[in-house]
Amino acid sequence: MLESLRRRVCDVAVEMERLGLVRGTAGNVSARDPDGSGLVAVTPTSLPYRRMTADDVVILDPDGSVRWGRRRPTSETPMHTVVLRERPDVGGLVHTHSIHALSFAVVNREIPVVHLEAVYRLGEVVPVARHAPPGTEELGRRALEALGGPDGPRACLLQNHGVLAVGAGVEEALANALAVEEAAHCYHLALRLGEPIRVTRDHLRRSMD
């Protein structure tokens, strides 16, 4: 069932680990069927990415119940499915614990995005969603608050936990998750050198002239 979607989710999950955004079995990935069935493909729980194949990815109904698969879905399934239900513009989600972004999340501080190219992708800040326990729908609802609507940020931090990135497709969600980690890393390094210059709307306007 939905083999090409399962393959895309698996490929993104493997790439997420290759990029160093997670280790072992941490993090999770989901994608909505682009053909309008409402079905969702998610990574399984407790399986190392280096051993994962498309056949390990689980297919869910929109409410999160398992439709197809030989494994149990990620424990963060309620977070993924509530975001996909509430945001029809979102087709894929990537959740990581990437270390520089996580360091902002544990001090409950938004990431100022100071690299011009990253601002185009992410917006001017990566906000922090209020705390909610892992594995709950409440965590997804907190993320929805932080993300706002379709014109809002493309990712948020989960307080004391990690990163949730969204995209029109799951590949875009991964690119956004990577951009969040790079933005956090860049800000850390820049702080050692001096006071990072915040990107203003004026900067953005001039660069498009």
Ligand SMILES: [Zn+2]
């Ligand atoms: Zn997590």
